Amino acid sequence: MPLVKLENLRKVYNNGSDNQVIALKDINLTIEPGEFVAIMGPSGSGKSTLMHVIGFLDRPTSGGYFFEDQDVTRLTDNESADIRNEKIGFVFQSFNLLARTTALDNVILPMLYANKHTDAEMKTLGLKMLEQVNLSDRAKHHSAELSGGQQQRVAIARALINDPKVIFADEPTGNLDSKSSIEIMDLFKQLNDQGRTLIFVTHEEDIAAYAHRVIRLKDGEIIEDKREKR
């Protein structure tokens, strides 16, 4: 069963008006569980739009999107929110941690919306997750007191906390120096080795090199889809 399957997926901004922009043109794509995928392309190629659509942050204009064989193009806002909460994790270029909030509280935030655990359980799970990203000693630090790399690791812990099927990362190293970038990509690699599906957008070749599959976009179309032989 493919994790993500796109059929003739289109995304058009300002549809019908004079300045309509076709961001994605008839994308057909299948991603299997356990893959480590990099989406590349120049700015304006539609790579971020593609990531947002398959990450349930935005909706396609037309075409089919099947997530675990389920048609998800007609989901309500609340159903999308549930999928974002339970099945996917998102890592942003600008970290997007809550200000004046501790690393631990940032990590457990998705669990609050899932509402499946007691406060004590959430704390234990949150600390465990911080340990996994090597930040146990920073649990009580506010996000502003952390370095960029540390903030991104908190964001990754947050993305992982509800044990999602797939992690999406939009330029996860875009705001980081090269040393932190390597740390983050090593962490991703480690997560993929544990079987987690990872899909990330980048425009840097050396970052894309971590992936096992590189999809290149240009003007809203896939121009190359290359799998590394294992």
Add this chain to the structure above:
Amino acid sequence: MMLQTIKMAFKSLLLNKTRTFLTMLGIIIGIGAVIILISAGQGAQSLILDQVKGIGSNLLFVLPGGSGKSKFAAPAAASGTIVTSLVDKDVKSLQNKDLAPDIEFVSPEVRGQFTVSFGNQDQQASVAGEDENFSEVRNVGLSAGNWYTKSEVDGFAQVAILGSTVKDDLFGFQDPIGQIIKIKGLSFRVIGVAESKGLGVGGVDQDSQVTVPVTTAQKILLGIDYYSLLQIQVADEKAIPLAQEQVIKILRDNHHITDPNKDDFTIRNLKDSVALLGTITSALTLFLGAIAGISLIVGGIGIMNIMLVSVTERTREIGLRKAIGAKRKDILLQFLFEAITLTIIGGIIGVILGYLGAFGIAKVGNWSPTVPIYAIVLAVGVSGIFGLGFGIYPANKASKLNPIEALRYE
């Protein structure tokens, strides 16, 4: 989920203390200002009315000289013209129960300005000649001594009641009772000291005047046979119109007046004065109401602005919360709880500060502090509506965006 959302709302308020404080401040000031203004307006109004009512609203004043038709125009006597039309015969007729059944007392008055001295202390003072009924008619209490009697009035007794200021000026802490003072060079025995009363009708400072029997003042000090004022006490406030008719009839008969426009006297009653003051204080209330209304609007707009800014500023936060799985309902609940908490706490502090402010101003203004319920309801209601409305409106707008639009919000 509800509980978690409430916890989240509180956490968010606690973590952003400056933002929380500033937002609350808008509500506090809005509510406090409205309560203080409305209360001060009411206090000032009742102070003015009470002072006038304290003089007694069952009194009629007859002043010499006509004033034409206008109810509030000054009679001729007030403009310095000496009118000699009110004489002893008028007083006798007015005291006649057959002619004027509704009149209880008639108390004639004359006034003059004389040098009053004791030992080597002397000063110019207003000397009022009043009869034995004056203390009762005008509610004048004595802090020491006794009022003079009818026989002393009839016998042109040279006795004096001192106003509290005059007493202090002439005697200091000495006991003045039984002492002899000089008025216009004549000896008067001090028999009483009046209680401090402040300004009386027409702005007369009752505390700096000396009161002597009206006969003594008229014949011995002034050497005249007319009165400058007749004070009439009516048995019952309700009988004032009747008594007024009786006074008019008697005085017209006595003065042989046939044309009502040529009356040589003017009747004033305190009811009319109270009514006049009522219109003044209603205007004052309206004015203060307008100020309160404006402060409500200003307070409301202040709350609106800070809410709009602080919530709109959090559009990215809303985007992030949605991206990790918050539903629109979760976002709205959180912001609703934040706004409710801010409004309630701000409201309570605002009401407390409003009360304190109202009491403080009442102390300065020397009126009894009253905070009308409607002021609190109005202030809290309007601020609450603005606080909740503009706390939720931008949050609702942001919660409708898809997460990526909200996250990109600058």
